[in-house]
Amino acid sequence: MNLSFKQVEKRFGALQVVDQFSSDIAPGELVALVGPSGCGKSTLLHLAAGLEKPSAGQVLADGQAVARPDPSRMLMFQENALYPWLTLAQNVAMALELQKTPRRQARRQAVAWLDKVRLKGFEDYFPHQVSGGMRQRCALARAFITQPEVLLLDEPFGALDALTRMTLQDALRTLIRETRPTVLLVTHDVDEALFLADRILVFSARPSRLLREFHLSASEKTHDLSNFAGMRREILSLLGITTDTASESLSYPEELAA
Numbered sequence: 001m002n003l004s005f006k007q008v009e010k011r012f013g014a015l016q017v018v019d020q021f022s023s024d025i026a027p028g029e030l031v032a033l034v035g036p037s038g039c040g041k042s043t044l045l046h047l048a049a050g051l052e053k054p055s056a057g058q059v060l061a062d063g064q065a066v067a068r069p070d071p072s073r074m075l076m077f078q079e080n081a082l083y084p085w086l087t088l089a090q091n092v093a094m095a096l097e098l099q100k101t102p103r104r105q106a107r108r109q110a111v112a113w114l115d116k117v118r119l120k121g122f123e124d125y126f127p128h129q130v131s132g133g134m135r136q137r138c139a140l141a142r143a144f145i146t147q148p149e150v151l152l153l154d155e156p157f158g159a160l161d162a163l164t165r166m167t168l169q170d171a172l173r174t175l176i177r178e179t180r181p182t183v184l185l186v187t188h189d190v191d192e193a194l195f196l197a198d199r200i201l202v203f204s205a206r207p208s209r210l211l212r213e214f215h216l217s218a219s220e221k222t223h224d225l226s227n228f229a230g231m232r233r234e235i236l237s238l239l240g241i242t243t244d245t246a247s248e249s250l251s252y253p254e255e256l257a258a
């Protein structure tokens, strides 16, 4: 599914959040949005999901104005919203049952998708009995099981430690290769954007403007991002982060670290 923002503006009362944003996202493309906290990244996802309406301009999905939420456009948050009183399999199956899939068939498919995200054997655990990373794997299975055409991911791994995050990024990439959705990924992790994205959009602080776009070659990417060191430096510098070669550490402005 093609996703198209045409001169989109979004204001909340007097607060101008998005200013004249235009972009076309091709079917199957993964576009990462990075920018300072509060610049309107989540707002762009909400517009694409149909949870918010633009103050001016248009958001189109396959040429049709996005007017309301639809199961073909799936939003997933950082804090997975698994139901604590349902098992992992029931949480995943729920997505299908909402679409009127019979219960037993939904269960069978849920078990298969949990296997894909390496949760075989944990089907009947409750969310509090597994780790944060496992909960987010389950949330991925639930997001993918209905095979949405558009996935809107809002810092999906932001709450996880760095190592767990990388394994989740691998899982996400495997699922994406299998189902080829169009993906908008909001992340504050530049390395995550470099690893997963076909294209990275860097935004300024509010009212946010698109500062630059980076196209990434589709060649095999690994977590060793040394090929992208130059691009990484440029993106960090656009975000106001100094990459001092003399020191190992990066200094993050406070609002980005939040």
Ligand code: ADP
Binding pocket: 012, 017, 035, 036, 037, 038, 039, 040, 041, 042, 043, 044
């Ligand atoms: P980001 O995801 O880039 O951190 P958001 O899109 O969440 O930023 O928010 C951008 C700005 O819009 C913030 O200042 C936020 O307070 C404001 N905002 C977001 N949603 C609403 C809303 N529904 N009503 C009023 N203000 C909002």
Ligand code: MG
Binding pocket: 041, 042, 043, 154
């Ligand atoms: Mg946000």
